[in-house]
Amino acid sequence: MKWTGLNELREKYLSFFESKDHLRLKSFPLVPQGDKSLLLINSGMAPMKKYFTGEVTPPHKRVTTCQKCIRTPDIERVGKTARHGTYFEMLGNFSFGDYFKHEACAWAWEFCTKVIELPVDRIWVSIYQDDDQAFDIWTKEVGVDASHIVRLGKEDNFWEHGTGPCGPCSELYFDRGEQYGCGSPTCGVGCDCDRFVEFWNLVFTQFDSDGQGNYTPLDHPNIDTGMGLERLACVVQGVDNLFEVDTVRNIMQHVSRIAGIHYGDDPKSDVSLRVITDHIRSTVFMVGDGVMPSNEGRGYVLRRLLRRAARHGRLLGIQGSFLSEVCDTVIQENREAYPELVQKRDFIKKLIANEEEAFGKTIDQGLQLLNVMIDELDGEELSGENAFKLYDTFGFPIDLTLEILSERNMRADEKSFHELMRQQRERARAARKSSDGEAWAGSKSLLEELPATAFTGYQSMQEEHVAVTAMVSGGEWAETVTEGQEAILVLESTPFYAESGGQVGDTGTMTGDGFVFEVTDTHKTHAGAVFHQGKVVSGEVRVGDRVNAQVDVKRRQAIMRNHTAAHLLQAALRRVLGTHVEQAGQLVSDQSMRFDFTHFSALTPEELRRVEKEINDVILEGRDVTTAEMPIDEARKLGAMALFGEKYGDIVRVVDVKDWSVELCGGTHVDNTSKLGLFKIVSEGSVAAGVRRIEAVTGQGVLEAFDQVNLILTEAALALKASGTGDMARRAAQAALELKEKDKEIERLNNRLANTWGESLLKNAKEVQGIKVIGAAFTGANADMLRNLCDRFKDDGSDLVAVVAGIQEDKGTVSFACVCTKDAMAKGAHAGNIVREVAKIAGGSGGGRPDRAMAGGKDITKVDEALNALTGIVEAQLSK
Template identity: 65%
Template sequence: MQWTGLNELREKFLEFFESKGCLRLPSFSLVPKDDNSLLLINSGMAPMKKYFTGEVTPPRKRVTTCQKCIRTPDIERVGITARHGTFFEMLGNFSFGDYFKREATAWAWEFFTKVLEMPEDKLYVSIYQDDDEAFDIWTKEVGVDPSHMVRLGKEDNFWEHGSGPCGPCSEIYFDRGPEKGCGKPDCHVGCECDRFVEVWNLVFTQFDNDGKGNYTPLEHPNIDTGMGLERLACVIQGVDNLFLVDTVQNIMKHISKITGVNYGDGEKSDVSLRVITDHIRSTTFMIGDGVMPSNEGKGYVLRRLLRRAARHGRLLGYHEPFLYKVCDTVINENLKAYPELDEKREFITKVIRVEEESFAKTIDQGFKMLRNIMEQSEIKTISGEDAFKLNDTYGFPIDLTREILAEKGIKVDVERFQELLKEQKKRSRDARKNAGADAWISDSTDLSDVEKTEFVGYTDLECEAKIAAIVKDGERVETAGEGESVVLVLDKTPFYAESGGQVGDTGVITADSAQIEVDNTTKDASGNIYIHSCLVKDGGITVGETVKAAVDKKRRENIMRNHTAAHLLQSALRQVLGNHVQQAGQLVTDNYVRFDFTHFEALTAKELIEVQDLVNEKILEGIEVTTREMPIEEAKKLGAMALFGEKYGDVVRVVSAGDFSVEFCGGTHVKNTSNLGLFRIRQEGSVAAGVRRIEALTGYGVLDYINKLSAALMGASGALKLTNPKAIVEGAAKAAQLIKEQQREIADLNSKLAAYQLDGILENAEEAGGVKIVTGSVKGATADVLRDMCEKARDKDSSTVIVLAAANEGKVTFAAACGKEAVAKGVLAGKVVKAVAQAAGGNGGGKPDMAMAGAKDVTKISDALAVVKETVLGLFK
């Protein structure tokens, strides 16, 4: 067995199976395609699941690959042990209904013993305990010594995941020698020690499991074999772990050169070197496949790995960004198999450097906060609030915080952290929807080098464009990735920017490897640059990249209907109410139009109907809506009305609906009034002195309004047990009268019940200092009932001091009353009830003879009533 480099091993394997008629496929991307069950590709067969299920026809029935894989369940163990890693390559050969056990076993043995010249006496084979066919093939046909065959149970040597294709496995082990073992006389294949290393797993997919324990033979059985390239390299190169394999070791050596720390100097530094080495391999390949740092999904995995690596760099005493330098070595060590890494070298390096620099800006403060926490001798768990601050302010992922604190035996309140994170995400979504994209641009953001945006949205709702700038948290950046909220500036856009009362467009921006959601569009202070507030939903983008910008067509059409309706509404108001009506503000959204106008009294029902009918009349007339640009003086001569708060240049855009409406307007409109469909005034009211507001709907908004109104009427009719909805007014009046009568009866009954309960409570009165102190808890009583009971007791005996309590819907109500004699002695109901309520976590007060209070803790009612006597005695003059 000759020493062989990892890159050579990879090539030997692929060439060998090509000689067996297998098609060599390049590694699939780490980002799963059309598979939501996986976050990242984690096995050699994962990207080919649809070939096995028959959903997709494979390019050939025999295939071989070396597949990039990422696994992160044991990320906290990476570095701590020399075994764990997040990135690895899986060698595989596959048969989709073609060759089966004989070929798979024979070729595996041939590759090991002939190509790699591994000694047969060092190789052991395990099979499923009931797979006699495999035993005979291995021993009688392949020629494996029966003493090197091991039968294992279903847990070890049978591959299945619920129902579906499944089958027995056969694994090949390499004996590293007794010196690597546990020393036990019965040490054998399957032992937990390091002597026998499982190198190759051959899965014979020959059954279909119905999920109930019934196995039916497949008509065309498959072969799925997998062998970790790094593990094979460990065996061939005679090293103990993947970090000593040639290509991986070269990466670690580069890290050592930068940091001045060598592998073997100490256990702690070795942990850090292993973490950095593994994570820079993972992150380089992930970015190469289009994953970008973010706070969710694949991007979160990437960010977490980068920040964990950066943190371990600091543990080695190196505080400058350096990972971006190491990724060069990762690329160089993998150039032959993955030439695309070299093509993306500059991009990968830039992304890593930007992420490192971003983390470096806040990490020192974060570490200071963590140190302060860890130095508190009594602390066992840090709060969710502190963990959230570390994440939100200092950029520490929760997993990194947990890992660092776990080293000191400190836990984190993760449940509270998740609650705070959820609240923050909701606030962020609301902010993007309501605040407009300007909120994402800081005053210091310099866009002076960006050309004026070309707006094509009057005629086109889609166009190709180039990304002119990306802004994140007020700072210009070169890239953005999945989960990040950013501002995009394009050289050309179909997105209307918020102005003139019309909201900005939303929609999507797409690139070859990215999907971006546009939440809002505005302009910068100059009015020349369009600002797209975005969320990168998938993939990543860079400045200069060509993208496709597409406006949400249905939403834009709804906005256009409502904007044209605002013009028609203003003209209708002027005709019905008079020429004193002037626009005082407006908001045009996709859901409704809000129009403020000068008028000095509420519109009557008759006037509202008249205005509404006039607008609908113009809609039904089907008037063409035209737009023209002209000198402002010419527009004024046409009688065009100006929009509120809008600034105009020498040349203006005029929108006309025949002679009925002529206005200055830079907004978007329908081509014909008939496009509005219907118009409905939803409400009218006052905004300020002399200013009224109308909210109105058009098109689908009217239909939705009518449908909801009809549903409400039908629901009310059913609740009132009416067969004819037209009788709903009469039915509601009768129901209201009945409720009124029943409330009167309930009040009478409550009064009688209170009087009955009061007699029992008064029997337990306690005399002290010349007053009668009465306390009690009344189950389910309302505040009014408690008040009535206290007043009756007070009026019955002027020396009475009474405090009653009741719990309703998780809250406590207290009532207190003092007779004249008690008040004369200085006992005041307001002071008594306040003290009582405070004992239950509440507060209150009132007049000397009658007072009320509330509290939240229903479990403290007894404790609260217990302080009444003490409080009363403390108030005596």
């Protein structure tokens, strides 16, 4: 067989099935679209489920894909073996009620033997033990030697998950040779050794299972095949594992160059090289598909992979951040099949670099504390309390703690850790809850059975003589609500916009025969029933009454201005920052517009100015804003931006700002940009790793923002005693200079005070085995003063150990600083160990270097006791 690169294999496969009238589809994103059962796409079939179930009509009855996949159940084994990985690509060809076994088997054999030219005598086929039809097809139609076909049981060759579509499968194996076998006389297909490698699975979905052992033939059977691209490359390239496949090996070689080592020289280093190589492949593709680091869900998977890779970089001796550098090779190796990685290169690299850098700031502290905890263990189990402290204080993942402990043949009390995590979540949940929220949830649940409400608010903000179809009050259905009662009203149709898509719900009034109902908010159920929250201001409302529904026009118009501004902002950000910018959330109200977007660094003043100018230019140009409903495929042809991960129907609403932006959106908008008046950014900041937030105002909100700024400037000028706002810069600079001089004077006085204290303490120092020992406490002394004192002692040059404490009575805490001179260290003194033992007595902890260290205590009443114990602690160390 001919050696073939992984990228060429992918193209050969997809081109082959295109020649068999299959529609080639791009890989679906790793983030499942409209499927909450999966965190990440883990097979080629996963994104096809909607086609197999009939929920969505497939774009063609024959489809072929190369699907990006992430699987994490074996993450702890990645690196420890050469066969486990988290990222892989799955080749597949699918038939949705079109061809079946005959074609699937014939084409699989043709591809293997004619296209990539695998030796026929080394290919083996397994079939389900009762599938005589498959046996006949393979032997009589395809021409496979019957001696190379193996019948296996239901566990191996029958695809079934509970109830629903299922069927037998047939797998193709490659015989790698006797040298990979186990030597057993029964060694063959199905053996656990490395000789026979399964590389392609053909699933014949032909039955409907009731879960009770009864199988009904399907009217339209389907074909679902899956072949691991990396596994196929291993076979064709004649290598033992995925890390030796050409594209993966190139990534590993990049890591090796950075670390200055070679793969294969040291088993321990090889583990780290494999971990980094696999995890950087996974994370590059995950970030490219919109996954952001977080502490839950798929974001946590990303963070965990990055942190695991970063730690193994440190184990290889790599100093500082390096993962973003390796991203270049990952992107280079995959640029042809996944050009979006090239487009998003800067964003991917910046996100990974920032995440690694952030982890680097905490990992040293966490590792240091973990090492102290391990040293103090009586047995081999770390307490759940300590594992939780590492997580809660240093962001140290429990998985990393467990991995480090495992390397030392130790463990952690996971049950206790998870219980503490549960308690923390309960506290957070309780803090978020309110009685209003509980009542709201009950009412919404009650309304879920109602049908969708027709929305007329795009055309008009008023509707007359519309019937009240249902009411809820006090969490129960109501026929009548009277003056002063809070209630929820449902109408047969409504001009009120229900909160969705980041746009807040409308407010307004409903009036009828002798009553007024004030609407304070509008929401809708999952089924689309719109419900109006509010209060009966006067009179009495009954189910069946006719009302005049009037939206608060002034408020709605302000909301519309801000929503259109959000569309202008996204387009401007993509123009100024790059096309990696995507919406990550928004809130549009009458007061302001809040827009979250993917970007990894703070916007510079110049970037903010450019964004504002772009938008205000569009406003002043008075561009038309049009809306239209159309099939989603037509909207995509127009280049309409969609919210990542959002599920859209076949017909979508498109908002088009002429020659500026086209987006899928169900919200309300102005019909011309000039109606925004002006646009002003009032804040920009970070809300999560890789996600920035801009808050902005339009129209009257801009004038109010200017008035607020002028008020602040006037008050600041008065405080600075400036002659006016124009004189503020000079006075501010002068005040800053005065403060700087005072800081220098305070520092000089602190140093003088430290010298005075130091001289007195040195004269009265105790002596232990020829070492001077000083222990003293000072009320109100801050960390800087303690460090100055330690510097004073160290400069003395004598054999000395000193611990000084600064008591903060207002906080009820104490800080300890310890210093050991060079001669004292030579005799066994260690500042980190000494200060830790002293702090323990005061209910604290800490540690550090042998020459100087810091610690904290929580019980100021024990400070004297802690310092009195100092001589004994030092004596114990020197005796060792």
